[in-house]
Amino acid sequence: MSTRIDAARAAEAERASDQPSAPESGNRLVFLDGILAKRGYQKSELIGVLQDIQEAYHYLPEDLLTYAAIALGLKPATVYGVATFYAQFSLEPKGKYVVRICDGTACHVRGSMAVLSAVRKKLKLADGKATTPDRMFTVEVVRCLGACSIAPAMVINDQVHPNLTPEAAGLIVDTLMKRGSDGEATEALPAATKETQR
Amino acid sequence: MIDSVLDLFHEQQRHAAAHTDARPRLLVCAGTGCVAGGSLQLYQALSRLAEAGGLAEVQMANHECDCASPAVTRTGCQGLCARGPLVQVEPAGLTYTQVRPEDAEEIFTATLRGEVVERLLYRDPATGEPYSSSTSLPDRTDRTDRSYPVSPFYRKQRKLVLANCGRIDPERIEAYLAAGGYRALAKALTEMTPEQVCQEVLASGLRGRGGAGFPTGKKWEFVRTNPDPVKYVVCNGDEGDPGAFMNGSLMEGDPHRVLEGLIIAGYAQGATNGIFYVRAEYPLAVRRLKIAIAQAEEFGLLGDNIMGTDLSFHVKFKEGAGAFVCGEETALMASVEGKRGMPRPKPPFPAVSGLWGHPTTINNVETLSHLPNIVLNGAGWFKSIGTPNSPGTKTFALTGKINNTGLVEVPLGTTLRDMVYEIGGGIPEGKAFKAVQIGGPSGGCLTEQHLDLGLDFDSLQTAGAMVGSGGLVVMDEDNCIVEVARFFMQFIQSESCGKCVACREGTKQMLALLQKIVDGQGTEADLALLEEVALVVKDASLCGLGKTAANPVLSTLRYFREEYLAHVRDRRCPAHACQAYKEYYIDAEKCTGCMRCARACPAGAITGEKRMPHVIDQEKCARCGACLDTCRFGAVEER
Numbered sequence: 001m002s003t004r005i006d007a008a009r010a011a012e013a014e015r016a017s018d019q020p021s022a023p024e025s026g027n028r029l030v031f032l033d034g035i036l037a038k039r040g041y042q043k044s045e046l047i048g049v050l051q052d053i054q055e056a057y058h059y060l061p062e063d064l065l066t067y068a069a070i071a072l073g074l075k076p077a078t079v080y081g082v083a084t085f086y087a088q089f090s091l092e093p094k095g096k097y098v099v100r101i102c103d104g105t106a107c108h109v110r111g112s113m114a115v116l117s118a119v120r121k122k123l124k125l126a127d128g129k130a131t132t133p134d135r136m137f138t139v140e141v142v143r144c145l146g147a148c149s150i151a152p153a154m155v156i157n158d159q160v161h162p163n164l165t166p167e168a169a170g171l172i173v174d175t176l177m178k179r180g181s182d183g184e185a186t187e188a189l190p191a192a193t194k195e196t197q198r
Numbered sequence: 199m200i201d202s203v204l205d206l207f208h209e210q211q212r213h214a215a216a217h218t219d220a221r222p223r224l225l226v227c228a229g230t231g232c233v234a235g236g237s238l239q240l241y242q243a244l245s246r247l248a249e250a251g252g253l254a255e256v257q258m259a260n261h262e263c264d265c266a267s268p269a270v271t272r273t274g275c276q277g278l279c280a281r282g283p284l285v286q287v288e289p290a291g292l293t294y295t296q297v298r299p300e301d302a303e304e305i306f307t308a309t310l311r312g313e314v315v316e317r318l319l320y321r322d323p324a325t326g327e328p329y330s331s332s333t334s335l336p337d338r339t340d341r342t343d344r345s346y347p348v349s350p351f352y353r354k355q356r357k358l359v360l361a362n363c364g365r366i367d368p369e370r371i372e373a374y375l376a377a378g379g380y381r382a383l384a385k386a387l388t389e390m391t392p393e394q395v396c397q398e399v400l401a402s403g404l405r406g407r408g409g410a411g412f413p414t415g416k417k418w419e420f421v422r423t424n425p426d427p428v429k430y431v432v433c434n435g436d437e438g439d440p441g442a443f444m445n446g447s448l449m450e451g452d453p454h455r456v457l458e459g460l461i462i463a464g465y466a467q468g469a470t471n472g473i474f475y476v477r478a479e480y481p482l483a484v485r486r487l488k489i490a491i492a493q494a495e496e497f498g499l500l501g502d503n504i505m506g507t508d509l510s511f512h513v514k515f516k517e518g519a520g521a522f523v524c525g526e527e528t529a530l531m532a533s534v535e536g537k538r539g540m541p542r543p544k545p546p547f548p549a550v551s552g553l554w555g556h557p558t559t560i561n562n563v564e565t566l567s568h569l570p571n572i573v574l575n576g577a578g579w580f581k582s583i584g585t586p587n588s589p590g591t592k593t594f595a596l597t598g599k600i601n602n603t604g605l606v607e608v609p610l611g612t613t614l615r616d617m618v619y620e621i622g623g624g625i626p627e628g629k630a631f632k633a634v635q636i637g638g639p640s641g642g643c644l645t646e647q648h649l650d651l652g653l654d655f656d657s658l659q660t661a662g663a664m665v666g667s668g669g670l671v672v673m674d675e676d677n678c679i680v681e682v683a684r685f686f687m688q689f690i691q692s693e694s695c696g697k698c699v700a701c702r703e704g705t706k707q708m709l710a711l712l713q714k715i716v717d718g719q720g721t722e723a724d725l726a727l728l729e730e731v732a733l734v735v736k737d738a739s740l741c742g743l744g745k746t747a748a749n750p751v752l753s754t755l756r757y758f759r760e761e762y763l764a765h766v767r768d769r770r771c772p773a774h775a776c777q778a779y780k781e782y783y784i785d786a787e788k789c790t791g792c793m794r795c796a797r798a799c800p801a802g803a804i805t806g807e808k809r810m811p812h813v814i815d816q817e818k819c820a821r822c823g824a825c826l827d828t829c830r831f832g833a834v835e836e837r
Contacts, residue, residue: 042536043535043536044534044535044536045536046536046537047516047517047519047533047536048516048517048536050519051478051517051519078537081538082536082537082538085521085538085539085695086518086519086520086521086539087519087520087521088478088519088520089519089520103440104440104441105440105441105597105598105635105638105639105669105671105685105686106440106441106597106598106603106669106671107440108440108682108685109598109599109671109673109677109682110598110599142479143438143440143479143520143522143689143693144438144439144440144441144442144443144479145230145479146230146437146442146443146446146447146479146480147230147231147234147443148440148441148442148443148595148597148603148669148671149231149279149280149282149443149595149596149597149603149604149605150230150231150234150235150279150282150603151597151598151603153234158481160230160233160234161234162231162234162235
């Protein structure tokens with residue numbers, strides 16, 4: 001199904017062009033100032049500011065948190081409190097592929113935990129670790145994604161994979177692992193759907 | 199730009215003309231489930247065909263205005279997610295299921311010729327009889343040429359808030375206008391005073407669809423009569439219950455209806471500021487609502503002097519950041535203010551002191567979506583649907599071990615039996631129905647004895663459950679009820695904000711006790727302790743999350759005590775689901791004596807000579823299942 005890959009590529013390209021590029025050093029603070037200005041330096045916009053930082057860097061770097069705190073007139077501890085309260089935020093860098101396995105009720109009763117252990121096993125993740133040492137994959141368990149009718153589901157970088165079995169999830173991860181770090185899609189992702197219907 | 203009510207009617211007529219002619223239309227579902235199944239590729243394929251010839255020309259010939267609707271339309275959730283991707287053919291009233299992009303050409307040609315692609319029709323799983331789609335839509339009742347019976351999935355549904363969902367393009371305000379959108383707002387602004395709108399909603403008996411079922415009109419009255427010039431109305435789109443996606447689908451499928459509801463709510467209460475609070479896990483809903491807001495502003499339906507009247511109403515958008523407790527209204531307000539989403543004691547109620555100290559009303563997405571219909575058709579009409587104490591319809595997300603998973607809307611008071619066996623199409627693989635979890639982690643379970651119970655606010659309360667937001671997760675004989683209770687407790691425990699002791703510590707203790715039972719270490723004394731802790735947490739917690747945290751435990755103990763006892767007394771799991779109670783055996787016939795399992799066993803429980811059948815010592819076995827995973831010959835059995 002090359003159309004699927006085309007669509008995924010198009011979406012990725014769109015995201016990349018949409019996003020202001022996130023500088024790695026030097027003018028990081030200038031970049032953050034842009035975000036803060038866009039949000040009017042309002043205290044009530046703190047969550048939005050953190051969301052913007054996370055979108056650019058895929059996690060919340062400590063120096064940016066401190067800077068945001070000072071710029072908004074908040075204590076760094078308050079910002080840290082907010083950053084750690086909400087599940088969306090991460091203080092640790094994440095992998096290239098963020099695998100989010102849904103463990104909402106519907107996914108749970110349809111076997112999402114077996115999917116999780118299959119994926120973790122495939123990636124050889126040690127207990128208590130979420131990200132692989134090569135920083136290619138981060139595996140997260142998330143609360144309901146709202147995809148209950150196609151349970152169990154997992155989302156890898158915004159693409160939803162429906163009706164999984166442990167084997168199907170393993171195959172998808174395998175394919176991504178083969179792609180390696182060059183990021184080039186050499187092989188289509190296997191259709192994960194188990195034939196439950198008809 | 200719509201400057202007056204007259205303008206609105208002109209716009210509506212213009213767009214309605216483009217939408218209601220007899221020209222065939224293909225509606226491709228672009229809800230979350232169908233998109234995951236590849237419906238966007240299907241949409242592209244159909245659009246290419248339409249552009250290449252055929253329908254595009256028909257369209258040009260019929261419409262000289264610039265508002266021609268495309269012959270191929272993306273819509274919100276059409277409901278029958280289990281069979282997605284879905285395509286509806288209008289005006290024939292057909293639903294094609296499990297459509298692949300490869301099917302595009304066949305569908306397209308057949309539709310042009312007025313033919314039916316029979317192989318793609320939804321069929322009865324038992325008889326194979328082909329079905330057509332809904333009759334519950336107003337303009338379909340007079341259709342006489344239908345040659346297929348209506349699918350049981352649609353037969354008992356009544357779509358009011360979901361009327362447009364799955365029928366119109368949610369990203370085009372023209373489509374909503376053509377369907378009569380914003381007419382209720384026009385009526386409220388020109389024919390009714392704010393007080394009259396409040397009275398109408400109060401008289402309609404509309405109860406909050408977010409969970410507790412508090413009368414919406416009563417809530418409004420407090421804010422309306424408050425003299426503070428600054429007031430806020432908030433749309434609560436933080437649908438965090440696992441197993442619920444109704445609000446998400448509604449925001450994705452008909453965002454303008456939610457927006458119109460919010461503006462009406464603002465007018466009725468004298469608020470000029472509206473806020474959408476939507477969870478970030480619903481990126482599609484966020485995107486479509488933002489589009490809807492921009493379009494409404496452009497059309498003069500939002501902003502200053504709406505439709506040339508004195509009403510000014512401005513809307514802000516806030517994305518949640520992943521915290522279940524933010525569905526609670528005081529926590530939600532803290533989050534809107536940019537703080538940690540922690541609840542505070544009430545009073546003062548938000549109606550007195552809410553956002554930044556001003557009077558604030560927080561209404562659920564679905565509650566707001568009912569408002570346009572109530573304003574247009576009156577309280578009497580609304581009361582004629584549903585039960586006397588719970589009027590109107592309610593959306594439910596039907597999921598779990600059920601054939602027709604999907605999004606449904608039924609009058610309140612519909613029985614559980616109709617939900618599970620008629621609309622839901624029964625349990626897959628001929629398994630036995632065990633229970634339904636309703637209302638998410640704050641709700642309770644319903645069992646076989648409740649099958650003929652009508653689903654409404656009061657009868658569910660009596661049964662120890664609640665409507666909640668409306669997630670219905672069906673469980674069959676393979677689901678262990680203790681494990682499900684543990685699952686909910688784990689959810690609540692990790693989502694507890696930690697502010698009050700009862701919830702923070704109580705949920706932790708309950709989780710530990712449930713884990714102990716699931717792990718095969720529980721005793722009968724643990725059951726008693728579990729019940730005691732549950733009651734304390736229920737009584738002593740600060741907010742709704744804590745007060746209802748014990749519900750899954752209490753309700754499963756009430757209806758499935760035998761199953762708990764089987765775990766702690768007989769040391770067995772009747773559903774054969776809990777790992778700790780599983781037993782592994784090696785089939786001597788199949789075992790080749792390769793010794794892989796013996797090497798894999800962490801407990802050293804497997805013994806045997808090379809090339810001879812091996813044996814598992816049940817005393818030493820840690821029930822990890824490693825042997826099952828490593829055996830290449832299928833010789834290990836799990837019981």
